[in-house]
Amino acid sequence: MPVTLYHNILSAPCRAVMMCAKTIGLDLEEKSVDLFSGEHMKPEFLAMNPCHCVPTIDEDGFIMWESRAINIYLNDKYCKTPEKLYPKNPEKRAQINLMLQYDLCSFNPAIVGYMAPLLFAKKDPDEEAKKKLADQLETFDKMLEGKKYVAGNELSLADFTLGGSCGMLGIVGYDTSSYKNIVAWRDRMVALPGIKDIQERMMAAAAAMQSS
Structure with a gap:
């Protein structure tokens, strides 16, 4: 089935x-x-x-x-x-789990807190929400220093989770160009088979929602 x-x-x-x-x-x-x-x-x-x-x-x-x-x-x-995506090695798996929890507890909430007023109330986020997102993007950029992917140099399940969260920023056109490590990682993700199509479907749905 x-x-x-x-x-x-x-x-x-x-x-x-x-x-x-x-x-x-x-x-x-x-x-x-x-x-x-x-x-x-x-x-x-x-x-x-x-x-x-x-x-x-x-x-x-x-x-x-x-x-x-x-x-x-x-x-x-x-x-x-x-x-390959979720190794049994305890240390490697721990790093993946760490990044999954980082997204759950810190990164994704900062993105949602910034975007919710824009999407649902049609107003700018407050200064606290702006600062939380900027802080998390700076932190995430530092965490990616010297890595190809979020938990090391190999693609893992954590990349899909963080990729889903980070992709949200495209809906509101948030400029992440100053975060060089995030940009490089995002480019690697989009280059994976089928990933660009998923992002484009999201952008099309967001455009349709905003025009309705």
Whole structure:
């Protein structure tokens, strides 16, 4: 049975799953969920996922949500060489887990805090939100110093998660050109097969939303 992904292309965690699936060669059956009209709160969706969030996957009745857990599962089950993206070596895996938690606790919240007023209230973020994002971008840029990818010199599951978050900034045209390490890493990510297409789909959906 195919793996069905319930998603919204504007969601960073959803794109993280899409990037992971593309990289490991897994074709997903996509079902878009309109969060703005409340499709995720309908009884049939709540029956599947009481946390009413995306991404959610359904694999012949096996249901999962939370993008980091989904990516670990998909990589373990469907990647021919799962250790490439999520090594068993304790130190390497610890670095990947560290970056996953960094995104969850610091990086993604700073991006969301900056973007939410722009997208949903049509107003500029306050100075605190601006400073938090600038601080996190500076921190992330320093963390990438001397690395090709976020957890070292090899692509890992953490790159999809951070890539999903960082890609959000393109929606509002945030200038990251001064963060040279972030720019170089982002260019490597976009060069991966299928990743540019996912980003372009997000930008198209954002443009459609903003023009409606």
